[in-house]
Amino acid sequence: xxxRTVQREAIQEVFRNAGRPLRLEDILELGRLLVxxxxxxxxxxNLKLLVEAGWLEQVQHPTLGTIYERSGRGxxxxxxxxxxxxxxxxxGCALNPAATPEGFVVEAHEIFLSGTCPACVR
Amino acid sequence: xxxRTVQREAIQEVFRNAGRPLRLEDILELGRLLVxxxxxxxxxxNLKLLVEAGWLEQVQHPTLGTIYERSGRGxxxxxxxxxxxxxxxxxGCALNPAATPEGFVVEAHEIFLSGTCPACVR
DNA sequence: TTGCTATTGCAAACGCAGTCGCATTATGCT
DNA sequence: AGCATAATGCGACTGCGTTTGCAATAGCAA
Numbered sequence: 519x520x521x522r523t524v525q526r527e528a529i530q531e532v533f534r535n536a537g538r539p540l541r542l543e544d545i546l547e548l549g550r551l552l553v554x555x556x557x558x559x560x561x562x563x564n565l566k567l568l569v570e571a572g573w574l575e576q577v578q579h580p581t582l583g584t585i586y587e588r589s590g591r592g593x594x595x596x597x598x599x600x601x602x603x604x605x606x607x608x609x610g611c612a613l614n615p616a617a618t619p620e621g622f623v624v625e626a627h628e629i630f631l632s633g634t635c636p637a638c639v640r
Numbered sequence: 641x642x643x644r645t646v647q648r649e650a651i652q653e654v655f656r657n658a659g660r661p662l663r664l665e666d667i668l669e670l671g672r673l674l675v676x677x678x679x680x681x682x683x684x685x686n687l688k689l690l691v692e693a694g695w696l697e698q699v700q701h702p703t704l705g706t707i708y709e710r711s712g713r714g715x716x717x718x719x720x721x722x723x724x725x726x727x728x729x730x731x732g733c734a735l736n737p738a739a740t741p742e743g744f745v746v747e748a749h750e751i752f753l754s755g756t757c758p759a760c761v762r
Numbered sequence: 763t764t765g766c767t768a769t770t771g772c773a774a775a776c777g778c779a780g781t782c783g784c785a786t787t788a789t790g791c792t
Numbered sequence: 793a794g795c796a797t798a799a800t801g802c803g804a805c806t807g808c809g810t811t812t813g814c815a816a817t818a819g820c821a822a
Contacts, residue, residue, distance in 0.1 A: 521768055521819045542809080557771045562810065564769095580700040580750060583809075597744055608741045613751065617734035622719055625755035628702060629735070633747035643789050643798055664779080679801045684780060686799095705779075763822100770817065776810080787800065792793105 526564045528552040530573070539577065539587035539596060539605045579605070580630055595628070599635035606635060648686045650674040652695070661699065661709035661718060661727045701727070702752055717750070721757035728757060 532548040533540065540548075542561060549556045565586055568574040575589040582598065585605055597606040608631065618624055654670040655662065662670070664683060671678045687708055690696040697711040704720065707727055719728040735749055 519768075519820085523769060523819075525770070555771070559772075559811075560770055578702040580702045580752075597741065597746075600747070606744070608744070610739060612736045612739035614734045614736040617732060618753075619719065619730045621758035621761070622728070622730075622753070623756040623761055624719075624753050625722070627751065627753045629749065629751050630702075631740075631744070631746050631749045634745040636743035639743070639745055641790085641798075645789075645799060647800070677801070681781075681802080682800055765822090766820095768817105768819075770815105772814090772816105773812100774814105775812070778808090778810105779806105781806070782804085784802095784804105785800105786802105787798105789798075790796100792795085 520567075524553055525549075525556055525560050526567070528556065529561060529564050529568070533574070533586075533588055539585045539607055541582060541585050541605070545586065577628075596630055597635065598630070598632040599638055600632055601634050601638035604635060642689075646675055647671075647678055647682050648689070650678065651683060651686050651690070655696070655708075655710055661707045661729055663704060663707050663727070667708070699750075718752055719757065720752065720754040721760055722754055723756050723760035726757060 528549045529545060531552060532545055536544070536548065542558070542565075545565070546556065546558060546561055549561065565574060569576055569586075572589055574586050577585050577587060577596070579585050579596065579598070582605065585596075587607065591607065592609065593611055594607050594609045595612060597608050598604075599606070612629055612631075613627055650671045651667060653674060654667055658666070658670065664680070664687075667687070668678065668680060668683055671683065687696060687698075691698055691708075694711055696708050699707050699709060699718070701707050701718065701720070704727065707718075709729065713729065714731065715733055716729050716731045717734060719730050720726075721728070730753065734751055734753075740746055
């Protein structure tokens with residue numbers, strides 16, 4: 519039987535508060551504000567559980583590695599701010615289907631943007 | 641002084657013949673058809689040289705890891721065929737700038753497509 | 763409250779991409 | 793042809809993200 523633990527609750531709370539995709543290090547840092555003893559292995563174990571439960575999704579970022587985000591958020595892409603290093607979820611799709619190649623059957627796509635976020639621009 | 645070696649020539653020939661981005665394992669496999677003794681460390685060393693010389697460029701693919709391609713090919717994106725596992729270069733850009741987010745300053749972008757390539761569809 | 767056991771924290775171990783040390787090979791200048 | 797040394801092949805090694813074994817801790821049903 520699966521038990522409720524303060525560690526897993528803290529990890530979920532971190533995602534609810536952040537409202538953006540997170541890397542392991544982000545989760546660990548923010549989670550430790552809630553549960554100071556929080557351990558890396560525990561985070562990995564719970565991320566796995568939450569992904570299996572469908573509560574989180576894993577995304578492979580080309581330069582940032584594995585990132586985690588809440589599932590069920592609809593089609594979107596990702597923006598990485600080079601200044602504050604945060605990852606944002608950009609709702610909607612910036613793919614131009616007309617510019618898609620002739621003869622290739624596109625089954626999936628990922629778009630990764632980077633630059634400066636509104637908070638850092640201002 | 642830098643010397644010409646059959647190994648480096650073979651690696652360059654592999655790229656000229658392939659006409660598409662390659663992973664380390666591809667380069668090693670195709671290169672060994674030309675120079676059977678070709679070693680992984682040698683390939684890494686020469687890839688580094690060729691990148692520094694501006695003859696090759698490194699791209700980080702979210703799921704395939706590091707891929708190498710000839711430089712100076714203009715703006716383009718990448719397609720990965722799930723069937724034959726090859727990577728293709730798609731000339732042009734499929735990013736819709738109109739759909740780009742409000743308030744974010746986009747400095748760079750990468751688009752990765754996957755599906756079935758023309759050779760595998762037919 | 764007790765007892766069972768899922769979960770934790772910790773450290774050791776893992777797999778993998780990429781690098782390095784070194785003896786050997788081979789390029790190219792003289 | 794001879795020589796200096798750049799480059800290779802090999803295996804050992806690194807670094808990093810992730811996983812695992814295990815003793816200690818803590819949920820939760822009875």
